[in-house]
Amino acid sequence: MKHIFAGLVIALFGFLSEAQAEETANKAIKIGCLYPTTGPAGLYGRDSTVAIQMALDHVQDTYGDDAPQLDVMIEDTRSRSLRSLQIARAFIHEEAIDFLCGVLSSDIALLVAIEAAKAETFFIGAGHASPSVILHERHPFYFRANNGSRQSMFAGAQYIKENHSRADRPLKIAFIGPDYELGYQAWGDLRGFLNQQGVAFDVVGEYWPKLFETDYNSHIRHLLQGDVDIIINAHWGLDFVAFVRQAAQLGLFSKAVVMNFDGAGDFGVLGPLGDELPEGLVLSAHSHVNWPETAEHTAFVQEFHDRAGRYPSFVAQDAYAGILAIAQAVHVAGGVADKQRLRHAFETLKIKLPEDPEGFESFMDPVSHQLMQVQAIGVTRRDTSYPPAGTTLGDWHIYMPPKHWPTHEPDSSKN
Missing domain, CATH: 3.40.50.2300 (Response regulator)
Structure with missing residues (x-):
């Protein structure tokens, strides 16, 4: 694994080494994302990687000197349940991440949500759609940043x-x-x-x-x-x-x-x-x-194409929204130390995203923890x-x- 973007760590073939972990441990807010980057659903993980870097750049442009320092690690789940669970545990217990994010498969999201609940770790869903995470296994620190099924x-x-x-x-x-x-x-x-x-x-x-x-x-x-x-x-x-x-x-x-x-x-x-x-x-x-046919959406699609050489899948905007939601909640809460304050920031989240039409702003339902779009x-x-x-x-x-x-x-x- 290596740093290939400022603030973004891609882990496609293994976990962080001790030396690399120390390199990113400078009080940064650590985000561990789980996406398939290989296999039948690999396109969605690769699109997410591009969109996450776009989101990090957007955060820097939006907050300037006040921007939270976000270090993002992405692991290739290969769409495998056991591997995803092992990655989530490593992120939580070895890397001491502040947020889990991503997950494409709803089956896998259920497993990750349970693991996150045990550790009282925030899990920002970005990609999966089933309501079951909300209906059955939701915990106080789970929030979904994309439309659900x-x-x-x-x-x-x-x-x-x-x-x-x-x-x-x-x-x-x-x-x-x-x-x-x-x-x-x-x-x-x-x-x-x-x-x-x-x-x-x-x-x-x-x-x-x-x-x-x-x-x-x-x-x-x-x-x-x-x-x-x-x-x-x-x-x-x-x-x-x-x-x-x-x-x-x-x-x-x-x-x-x-x-x-x-x-x-x-x-x-x-x-x-x-x-x-x-x-x-x-x-x-x-x-x-x-x-929608808005300047913001057109710019997002074109920037993604400029960076990736292809147009974005829906998971690109899901991942983009997940990172922006984390950045905004951290900014409002003044950091990650107070989990209750941070949870309130997510529950009251209102965020303008590229996929929002004119006159509408995505908002979090405070009861279900589902972003309404x-x-x-x-x-x-x-x-x-x-x-x-x-x-x-x-x-x-x-x-x-x-x-x-x-x-x-x-x-x-x-x-």
Whole structure:
């Protein structure tokens, strides 16, 4: 491991040596981030690395001589649960970090949250989306700095009601998503919010391929055989890329409207698919390359491209937000010595981010510790403005967040 940026330590292949630990122990605020930088989800970790350096530069520009000194260490989790847990423990007990941050997988986030709770260590989630960290394993020092899947499904239910609900009969909805925490929660939340919105629907199929699956053909053939109006997909990253390619070959997109409200409208999907992504899919993500059309967002996307040679995935803005949230809370609290004061700074956090539209500022729900943000849902259309993508989103539907993290009654439908 070595210092490759001022204030940023990248640890892709091992932990800090004793000499290097001493080098960064000069009263700096230490942040240990966990992201995959190799493997199927490695792009998201590499994007996070670029965005974190952008955030550190932004902190310096914003606070000047008063800027908190942030030393960030990033370890490659390789999307492995046990490795992630070992990294989190090393950060907490060996490196004495002040903050854990990041984590892409919701399953891994649950494990890290438990470990952080034991040590009363702040964990700033930036990348994962499942509500389970908040519902079950949240501790007083966990805060999430990006939209969660529950917010995505809350907006998705509104979108379906406004654009696809029927008066003559219930909607026929099928679901396909990854067989792990995020998929379970997203599907349950969407059903709960559809019920809450008064949308009549019947579940006509559920399919649960494994995370990082490569062959969806059998599931797609089952979807083709059913009578369905809407297919809800909960995949993200290269999983959704593989699904789209196979679904297009088998003709699924002429069968029903395919919707994905959480991660598939991301440039990590649009870029790899190039011209292969069909028009007419309803997609969203935590953030987008072409929305909102503000000077701040345009500058963020362009600066990222200048640094990385590619456009940012949604996790880039998640990581960027996580670092800015830490810097602002530390600044307001006057340091990290008083944990209660620091926790209050997070609970009352209001922060203007590149993904915020004009007139809106992201804010923390003090009860759930979830950052509340605007959700933009779009429809795929041909657009070559962001190569190698040949398709982006348009026909935007914008959903403002409620004042507090949304809840619903459990869905009791028989599936």
